[in-house]
Amino acid sequence: MDGSIDGSIVLFGPPGAGKGTQAGRIVKLTGKPAVSTGDILRAAVVAGTDLGMSAKGFMDVGELVPDEVIIGLIAERLEADDAVRGVLFDGYPRTIAQAESLENVAKVSNVISIEVPDDEIVERIVGRRMDPETGDIYHIKFKPASNKIQSRLIQRKDDNESTVRNRLAAYHVQTAPLADWYDERGLLSRVDGTRSIADVGNDIASKLST
Numbered sequence: 001m002d003g004s005i006d007g008s009i010v011l012f013g014p015p016g017a018g019k020g021t022q023a024g025r026i027v028k029l030t031g032k033p034a035v036s037t038g039d040i041l042r043a044a045v046v047a048g049t050d051l052g053m054s055a056k057g058f059m060d061v062g063e064l065v066p067d068e069v070i071i072g073l074i075a076e077r078l079e080a081d082d083a084v085r086g087v088l089f090d091g092y093p094r095t096i097a098q099a100e101s102l103e104n105v106a107k108v109s110n111v112i113s114i115e116v117p118d119d120e121i122v123e124r125i126v127g128r129r130m131d132p133e134t135g136d137i138y139h140i141k142f143k144p145a146s147n148k149i150q151s152r153l154i155q156r157k158d159d160n161e162s163t164v165r166n167r168l169a170a171y172h173v174q175t176a177p178l179a180d181w182y183d184e185r186g187l188l189s190r191v192d193g194t195r196s197i198a199d200v201g202n203d204i205a206s207k208l209s210t
């Protein structure tokens with residue numbers, strides 16, 4: 001069934017592939033708001049809502065939050081006025097059941113798969129740090145912050161090696177099959193995510209304009 005909202009984009013890929021980084025650029029390019037289920041869940045954990053309390057245990061160990069929780073959260077988000085011309089999904093859908101349910105509420109026009117091998121993912125995520133004041137993302141080796149900012153940087157609770165391995169396992173078992181699912185529907189574009197942020201961004205922009 002066609003969804004009620006046209007023209008949404010899905011950013012697809014393993015944790016640490018650069019989806020959040022590239023989302024900022026695509027938002028500027030398309031004017032569509034980014035919808036990151038990870039960000040929504042983290043905000044709910046901080047706020048201590050029922051949603052946050054039910055999600056926290058899964059997030060801390062790197063497992064997926066149950067589909068029914070995520071599907072409800074997305075239905076609510078898509079009711080906001082800014083979603084009428086479609087949105088940019090970052091980190092959603094992550095299972096076939098989520099993708100099937102998404103078909104009922106929004107029409108996906110493009111799926112961009114950012115591909116990065118597992119070894120590189122672990123190095124990227126374990127060194128990742130965030131500036132809590134701006135939300136900017138740094139990396140201890142690949143994108144160090146200035147001395148002034150460095151002392152206030154924080155690490156996401158689930159960005160440690162053992163949780164990253166679980167998140168990667170969840171990705172390979174539950175999420176990766178979605179690439180074929182979207183490919184069969186003629187929607188998938190693959191992008192090599194091991195290049196510079198600018199090169200990956202240019203590649204995505206060209207895929208979205210064709």
Ligand code: AMP
Nearest residue numbers: 037038058059063064065070091092094
């Ligand atoms: P992310 O910021 O996208 O890496 O998500 C962080 C964590 O939030 C994941 O490891 C999951 O526990 C949970 N999460 C985010 N999005 C989803 C989703 N679409 N389905 C299930 N769990 C999710």
